[in-house]
Amino acid sequence: SIPLQHGAHRSGNRTDADMARWRSLRFGQFVHWGLYAIAGGEWNGKIYNGAAEWIRSWKEMPTAVYDQLYKQFNPVNYHPEQWAQQAKDMGAGYMIITTKHHDGFCLWPSKYTRYTVAASPYKKDIIGPMVEAYNKKGIDVYLYFSIIDWNHPDWRTSLKTPADSAAYKRFKVFVKNQLTELLVKYPTVKGFWFDGTWDDSWKNDGAFSDELEQYLQKLHPGLIIGSRLRADERGARHFDSNNHLMGDYEQGWERKLPEQPADVHGNDWEGVMTIPENQWGYHAHWLGHIKSSNELIEMLVKSTSLGGNFVLNFGPKADGTFRSEEVQRMQEIGNWMKVNGSAVYGASEAGLGKPDWGYYTRRGDSVFMVVFNVPVSGNLRVKLPAKTTLAEASASGQPVTPELIGKNEYFIPVGNAPRHAPFVILLQTSRAAGAEGGHFEKAK
Numbered sequence: 001s002i003p004l005q006h007g008a009h010r011s012g013n014r015t016d017a018d019m020a021r022w023r024s025l026r027f028g029q030f031v032h033w034g035l036y037a038i039a040g041g042e043w044n045g046k047i048y049n050g051a052a053e054w055i056r057s058w059k060e061m062p063t064a065v066y067d068q069l070y071k072q073f074n075p076v077n078y079h080p081e082q083w084a085q086q087a088k089d090m091g092a093g094y095m096i097i098t099t100k101h102h103d104g105f106c107l108w109p110s111k112y113t114r115y116t117v118a119a120s121p122y123k124k125d126i127i128g129p130m131v132e133a134y135n136k137k138g139i140d141v142y143l144y145f146s147i148i149d150w151n152h153p154d155w156r157t158s159l160k161t162p163a164d165s166a167a168y169k170r171f172k173v174f175v176k177n178q179l180t181e182l183l184v185k186y187p188t189v190k191g192f193w194f195d196g197t198w199d200d201s202w203k204n205d206g207a208f209s210d211e212l213e214q215y216l217q218k219l220h221p222g223l224i225i226g227s228r229l230r231a232d233e234r235g236a237r238h239f240d241s242n243n244h245l246m247g248d249y250e251q252g253w254e255r256k257l258p259e260q261p262a263d264v265h266g267n268d269w270e271g272v273m274t275i276p277e278n279q280w281g282y283h284a285h286w287l288g289h290i291k292s293s294n295e296l297i298e299m300l301v302k303s304t305s306l307g308g309n310f311v312l313n314f315g316p317k318a319d320g321t322f323r324s325e326e327v328q329r330m331q332e333i334g335n336w337m338k339v340n341g342s343a344v345y346g347a348s349e350a351g352l353g354k355p356d357w358g359y360y361t362r363r364g365d366s367v368f369m370v371v372f373n374v375p376v377s378g379n380l381r382v383k384l385p386a387k388t389t390l391a392e393a394s395a396s397g398q399p400v401t402p403e404l405i406g407k408n409e410y411f412i413p414v415g416n417a418p419r420h421a422p423f424v425i426l427l428q429t430s431r432a433a434g435a436e437g438g439h440f441e442k443a444k
């Protein structure tokens with residue numbers, strides 16, 4: 001392997017309590033909120049077809065105009081306790097909030113730049129009350145932070161001249177100051193969700209990203225930081241030049257999910273997903289496919305079945321309210337999670353492969369069959385490993401009678417399970433008499 005100073009410093013997953021909690025929560029809420037919500041994906045009667053939070057880069061949007069939008073930021077209908085309650089009702093265990101997106105506008109009154117909420121008509125800190133409201137509901141908070149900062153005069157995408165290097169040196173101090181400020185002001189946050197780390201300026205400075213991560217960990221022990229922050233000294237990102245994951249979980253699954261265990265190599269990972277095809281910030285005109293609650297529930301269960309977390313994104317309007325399509329999905333998903341959350345919370349991959357009828361998840365000896373595709377036979381085929389015995393099966397607490405159709409192979413009748421939504425069958429298993437060690441190795 002290649003000797004690296006700034007590659008992965010750990011192989012395998014973190015085993016500490018903070019990471020175990022992150023892993024057990026399984027389901028998060030992402031919130032993208034900022035000046036881009038004022039534009040809402042349109043300007044001068046034209047609709048921007050890109051992602052709403054990127055409208056500043058649209059040729060039809062004069063950057064000078066965008067950079068004045070802060071003078072209109074005044075979310076009179078922003079009620080963080082209502083935001084937190086609806087996230088709780090959805091069943092989210094953690095939330096990720098954009099403290100600063102690529103445009104550089106800070107939702108907290110940073111003392112390192114004037115381009116913050118303090119300069120807006122709203123004046124007040126947005127982040128503090130949000131962290132407090134979500135924590136009060138028992139929801140952990142993570143802070144999204146964009147390294148790219150289109151507003152800051154010292155940001156550079158690449159370093160071409162000594163002046164660039166001098167500016168970027170100042171910029172790195174600014175970044176470290178803002179991150180320190182966020183941890184000091186909001187000490188209950190559990191981690192950072194970094195973005196905007198693909199430009200050469202950052203990619204070619206693996207040493208800084210490594211030192212920054214270690215500095216933040218020392219400042220706030222237990223902090224959870226994904227793989228998108230760092231580059232190694234050869235410019236490799238997410239996985240270092242020896243193909244070892246950097247950071248605490250693989251953070252590359254954005255608007256896409258792994259298909260099979262081999263795609264995630266046993267690493268902790270998190271997928272982040274939009275309800276429309278590709279909008280993170282508020283866009284007044286959602287174009288293309290809008291995912292239904294059942295589609296989103298399937299993505300959540302699929303993620304759990306592959307040992308990862310699933311984070312669903314919401315883009316509040318400029319006034320602080322959520323659009324009806326988002327409120328509806330929070331309620332529908334929450335109703336399902338209230339009944340079936342046990343198949344997700346604290347659960348992970350079952351090691352039983354991928355059945356046609358849906359997904360297996362598992363927590364200890366409890367195996368959850370989450371059914372999305374009911375077979376015309378009305379029988380769900382289950383194959384358990386040789387060393388595993390099936391103690392009992394139940395659906396919504398009612399016993400279900402499996403039919404033994406072969407060695408450790410069963411048909412589980414679907415019976416009169418509902419057809420309009422996914423449902424869960426619980427298999428209580430135990431290790432077969434005389435079997436030693438784990439009894440969930442891959443079913444043959």
Ligand SMILES: COc1ccc([C@@H]2N[C@@H](C)[C@@H](O)[C@H]2O)cc1
Pocket residue numbers: 032051053054195196254272280
């Ligand atoms: C160059 O492609 C992208 C795509 C998405 C992003 C940002 N990551 C998502 C989590 C959103 O914040 C989006 O703006 C940045 C660059």
